[in-house]
Amino acid sequence: MSDANDAGLALKPKWDAHGLITAVASDAATGDLLMVAHMNADALAVTLATGEAHYWSRSRQELWHKGATSGSTQRVVELRIDCDQDAIWLKVEPAGPACHTGEQSCFYRVVTPTGLVHG
Amino acid sequence: MSDANDAGLALKPKWDAHGLITAVASDAATGDLLMVAHMNADALAVTLATGEAHYWSRSRQELWHKGATSGSTQRVVELRIDCDQDAIWLKVEPAGPACHTGEQSCFYRVVTPTGLVHG
Numbered sequence: 001m002s003d004a005n006d007a008g009l010a011l012k013p014k015w016d017a018h019g020l021i022t023a024v025a026s027d028a029a030t031g032d033l034l035m036v037a038h039m040n041a042d043a044l045a046v047t048l049a050t051g052e053a054h055y056w057s058r059s060r061q062e063l064w065h066k067g068a069t070s071g072s073t074q075r076v077v078e079l080r081i082d083c084d085q086d087a088i089w090l091k092v093e094p095a096g097p098a099c100h101t102g103e104q105s106c107f108y109r110v111v112t113p114t115g116l117v118h119g
Numbered sequence: 120m121s122d123a124n125d126a127g128l129a130l131k132p133k134w135d136a137h138g139l140i141t142a143v144a145s146d147a148a149t150g151d152l153l154m155v156a157h158m159n160a161d162a163l164a165v166t167l168a169t170g171e172a173h174y175w176s177r178s179r180q181e182l183w184h185k186g187a188t189s190g191s192t193q194r195v196v197e198l199r200i201d202c203d204q205d206a207i208w209l210k211v212e213p214a215g216p217a218c219h220t221g222e223q224s225c226f227y228r229v230v231t232p233t234g235l236v237h238g
Contacts (some may be wrong), residue, residue: 006220009235022155024143031150033199036141038208046126048232055177080152082225083218087155089226093187099202101125106201107208109128113167116200 005085012042014086021086023055025098027105028077028091034098035106037064039088052074053090072096124204132163133205137147142203145198146224153217154189154225156183158207164172170195172209191215 005012007094013021020038036053039047042063042088058066067073074092081088084108099106109116124131132140139157146153156174158166161182164171176183180208193211202206213229218225228235 009237011230011235017206021196022141024152024155026145026150033143033145033152033208036143038202048230065227078232080226081228081230082155083220083222083227084225087164087225089152101202103202104205106203108202109197109200111130111167111198111207116130118128 003067005045007085011079011081012085013041014039014084016086018058020058021088023053023088023090025053025074026089028093028101032105034072034074034094036105044088047076047079047090053092066098067095070096074096074098097113126204130200131204132160132207133201133203134204137177138166138206139175139177142172142207144172144193144207144209144211147212152226153193153211153223163207166195167198168210172211185217185232186214189215191217193217207235 007091008110018041023037023039038058040056043054053066053076055064056069073095076090076092097104109118124166138159142156142158144153153207157177162173162175171184172195174185192214195209195211197210216223228237
């Protein structure tokens with residue numbers, strides 16, 4: 001399973017067939033997972049350049065500056081990439097709820113053997 | 120963007136065209152992201168039934184009991200699902216390194232504007 005991406009120090013994202021990698025944002029202060037989204041090369045470049053999280057919106061097929069309309073921007077504290085460079089982890093300081101439902105995190109429900117529990 | 124999945128308490132994963140959802144594992148003690156993988160319905164059911172993380176290996180096209188060969192199993196402390204139920208978050212107690220490289224986390228490199236930095 002090893003390849004050059006595992007040990008190298010060159011940023012070479014392994015884009016999928018749609019030109020995307022998985023982007024996972026967590027709260028830098030609490031460690032809570034906030035959301036799972038996607039980035040294309042443009043979103044990654046703009047995120048690095050501005051220090052604010054930008055994603056690729058698959059539904060709208062456009063660059064998505066998180067919080068541009070809602071105000072819930074995400075300041076990037078640290079960006080990490082995984083071994084095979086097909087997933088990126090953003091530790092962020094969120095200015096507001098990450099979720100479109102108004103919840104702080106999209107992961108507001110616990111999975112139990114008998115269903116979901118809010119909280 | 121809202122739909123019945125957002126507010127409901129029924130577990131109804133939104134499987135993709137390959138029958139998968141994204142699965143993100145973090146260390147329950149430290150909050151560190153460990154790995155991003157995938158689950159199919161079987162992997163999710165077996166994870167819930169056993170309390171140990173099971174994924175779907177896309178490369179091997181088989182159910183993957185994490186740590187079955189390496190010993191680095193992951194005991195599930197909590198399982199959460201996101202608003203549209205296409206991503207699942209596992210908080211785990213890892214028995215060893217999550218990454219096939221031997222690193223504790225697959226996210227062992229920081230992305231900087233000039234390249235990757237180990238650490």
